[in-house]
Amino acid sequence: MKKLLAAALGVCGLILTGAVAHAAERIVFVGHWSESDSFFNVIRNSAQLAATQMGVTVEFRNPPGGDLSQMARLIDQAIASKPNGIISTVPDEKIVDDPLSNAVASGIPVVIVNSGSADIARKIGALRYIGQAEYEAGKAAGEKAKAAGVKSFVCVNHFYQHPASHRRCQGFADALGVKLGAQDMDSGTDPNDIVARTAAFLKAHPDTQAILTLGPTGADPVIRWVKDQGAADKYFFATFDLSQAIVGAMKEGMIKVAVDQQPFIQGYGAVGILTDYVRFGVLQANDVYSGPGLITKNNLDQVLALAGKYR
Known part of the structure; x- marks a missing residue:
């Protein structure tokens, strides 16, 4: 023993x-x-x-x-x-x-x-x-928008000081075949600022057909604002990454594509x-x-349970 x-x-x-x-x-x-x-x-x-x-x-x-x-x-x-x-x-x-x-x-x-x-x-x-690859990711989302007939957009850029953010916006613009300029908008990170600056851009550019947000920081408040305006069907809404709000908007058909890195x-x-x-x-x-991988309404169910935690 x-x-x-x-x-x-x-x-x-x-x-x-x-x-x-x-x-x-x-x-x-x-x-x-x-x-x-x-x-x-x-x-x-x-x-x-x-x-x-x-x-x-x-x-x-x-x-x-x-x-x-x-x-x-x-x-x-x-x-x-x-x-x-x-x-x-x-x-x-x-x-x-x-x-x-x-x-x-x-x-x-x-x-x-x-x-x-x-x-x-x-x-x-x-x-x-x-x-x-950030440019390729933006371009992949832009190609979806182009296929839907989109010719103009705003890029709600909540991390404007980061070079990667501009590559995303540039890729989207190149896919549409338009020159990138004022559409690459510094929205800031405060939800109120994001909404105010996006609203101001859309008012100044009423022919804008698409909204591109670069992640939940920009997407979540813009989703709420667009719904409040009764404009859920007005824009081709594309975004990067996932959140509960993004998933919900995608299930409703409001967000057409999310770039999943x-x-x-x-x-x-x-x-x-x-x-x-x-x-x-x-x-x-x-x-x-x-990435990039693209999430649409067609393959959304696969990631629903993990959105915001592991997806």
Whole structure:
């Protein structure tokens, strides 16, 4: 019995030792979203799910109110804390290029997600990029609008300072065959401002046929406003990403298409790539393009139950 007990305790010791080693692995995730951005919740949920399943710790850090000027400081703080890895978005290369390059130089593996590109990841020295091609995503939505006869639109741009946002609007414009100018409208992030500025644009441009929003931050208040105006059938409404409001409007036929960059893959995949690299020294061969995918009323039922959480 004493020998069996000793053996059992030895096995338990090995298990506990392995668990402690895994628990000590810490990843810092620096994103550009504000806390109120529902899109961020999907990436956060998926990253946390991966962390729980893989036995690592993920710390989420983002600038209050989405102020990009603070991202460099957050990355510097993450480096100083000496994590096992850093996941970061690249909403503006000028702001985060140097601090992320410094992280790589200090021996901290980095994965770029969501905003940025494979080229930027290689320049920084990051392991991999996970995200969608933004111009192609905007163009895919624009092609749907063109097929419906749309020739004019407004792009409700709630993250105007991010280069990726303009690539989305440009792709949509190019698909329609129109020049992009004032349609790329800085809506701000406050719901009241978004509605006021969108309403002002549509009043000044009464022939506008389509509304393109770049995510739930812009889509949710515009959906409510359009419904209040009794104009649910007036515009070809396209958007990026999903929320409960977007799903509801799509079920009603108000929103015609949503561009799904599958943020679950971004958060979950980034944690997986870093964990595999840190623990086992293995790295998949390619960057991951999580989108664009297009959601319409025809394939909506498949994502209904997970919208806002994992989709």
